[in-house]
Amino acid sequence: MRLELEKRAETSKRMSVLSPLIAIALTGISVTLMFIALGVAPLAGLHAFFVEPLTSVWSWEELLVKAGPLVLIAVGLSVCFLSNTWNIGAEGQFTMGAIFGSVIPVLYFDFTSAWALPLMILMGALGGMVWAAIPALLRTKFNTNEILVSLMLVYVAQYLLDFLVRGPWRDPDGFNFPESRLFDAAHVLPKFGDGRLHLGIALAVVAVLLIWFLLAKSLKGFEIKVIGQAPRAGRFAGFSQNRTIWFGFLLSGAFAGIAGLSEVSGAIEQLTPVISPGYGFTAIIVAFLGRLNPIGIVFAGLLLGLSYLGGEAAQVSVGISNKMTNVFQGMLLFYVLACDILILYRLRLVRSAPAKEAS
């Protein structure tokens, strides 16, 4: 006897909406079992992980600060992924956005006019686009694998940042430590609320609305989906695959770049060797968890953000290891993928030949 995956003739619409919810429920059950295995009161653990971070205004703000860059990057990536183009290098575009955007606060720190911030945001977008243009160019001109090129460029960008903050952009008053000067108040994104909520979050919301409009209401959105699902049909309709690749890369690069600039100008307020805990990679999970749908991505971003915050809160209030956060995220992705497989395929028990004879 063996198990076989058999493609379903039709996929259930209802299940494809429900599957992320089922995945979340299964994750919840598994986490509960783990809490019991660890000897932590499961209710206290679940409360610390998922409820406590939502009980204060401060926590909500922190959740938005954490989810903002994830959502902003993920909606950009969703356009790319929908057109069947694989930009895996958002982390690098994020870093380049931060570097380009920081040219003003680091090198032209005297330039403190009201134009400085808009210019920084534009530079951030430009940085991400420049970095995303490389894999797009190589793909459209030489048919190189854009997954590899965009991924490898992540490391190039990170080393460039490392070089800058250790060398030419090092804070002259910083005792040779690897960090840039602190940004001038004029170069820091406006803040709201308790102090950490910054304009970058608003930019993420605008981006979600823009992409929703693009995908649901515009011809371009249709073109992207056609090219992604049936490139030949797209060609007959006069859509260019190369143009779609360029569009997807430049758009996702620009969004990742703005996210990078927002992070350094809104949250860190200087350049340091490490500016991202892997936002560009986590955003890929967010994009798929949100089913490449802008509204779904908002919820997915909030959920993943919550898992980070909850992991931290649980360390403080019930004293469980931060490994729990990693396990949680891993299980979530595992269940989402498993549920998706079962939407497209059914499991079938196939009796092997000798067994058949026996019966």
Added chain:
Amino acid sequence: MRKIVKLAATAAIALGLGTGAALSADPLKVGFIYVGPVGDHGWSYQHDQGRKAIEAKFGDKVETTYIESVPEGADAERAIERLARSGHELIFTTSFGYMNATLKVAKKFPKVKFEHATGYKRAKNVSTYGSRFYQGRYVLGQIAAKVSKVGTAGYIGSFPIPEVVRGMNSFMLGAQSVNPDFKIKTIWVNSWYNPGAEADAAKALIDQGVDVMLQHTDSPAPLQVAQARGIVGFGQASDMIKFAPEAQLTAIVDKWDNYYVDRVQAVMDGSWKSQDTWGGMDTDMVHMAAFTNLDDEIAAEAQKTIDAITAGTFKPFTGPITKQDGSVYLKDGEVAEDGSLLSMNFFIKGVDDKLPN
């Protein structure tokens, strides 16, 4: 079904245990932020030893909490603020990259006291503290030059920040006091804690013929590789003898216990003030692990140096010292000031490596 009942029962018991702890008098809440996992057996592990020392000393008069593996960046500020908001009155942030985040949170919580390790920015409620690890590295240099047959040590660096550069220079001064032609081969792994990369670097260095290994990274991996390949080395940050019983000669142990206990006591007494502490062998903040796998004669010699540094009669950075580019750093008999040590960004003569700038 029975399984579910059993689970529910376990849950109920666990719940009861979890919420049953009643609090007596208000204990002082002390929080820690670690950059690595407490199980790194290096940097974060040693800070956690300090936390345990606080618990051992003050018992139920304190309550300690830690958050581990906190990335340096925007996340650090949130983690620190979480501790400040949950009633912690004294918070230790134990990595250089937390500096500005610590200051920002400190501004918002003027009544909470902060202690930032290895930084240089202070405020009314922010102290800084660090350790003169370079003193230990001088001793390692002396030992390495005596045990090495080929006259070359492998040196795994993390980041070329002043602390690491200072340690490297101090090691070379110690080695040159024994063998003026002593050499080091260097590999930078650009990480504080990456056992895989550290082990690869160690293997590469051994393949290049070094017969003593040392590292300024936090995992025991390089020492384990040294043991497997039959050469000797040193533990870093904690006593790593269990990982390499035949290879470890000694280790520089970061001992924060006394300092942490003192600072908690100061908060309890109401005598806590913002200050800068740079402790060394004299306060046992730099602590050398027992000598193992070493000739008695070499061990005795090393102990003499340790005693001299502890007593303050000898300082590793004493002239004449020439920089790598040939210019004079310290004239004969001149002793380096702390300021120039803290911002050190050049190699001394004899180091072949270039600063990766």
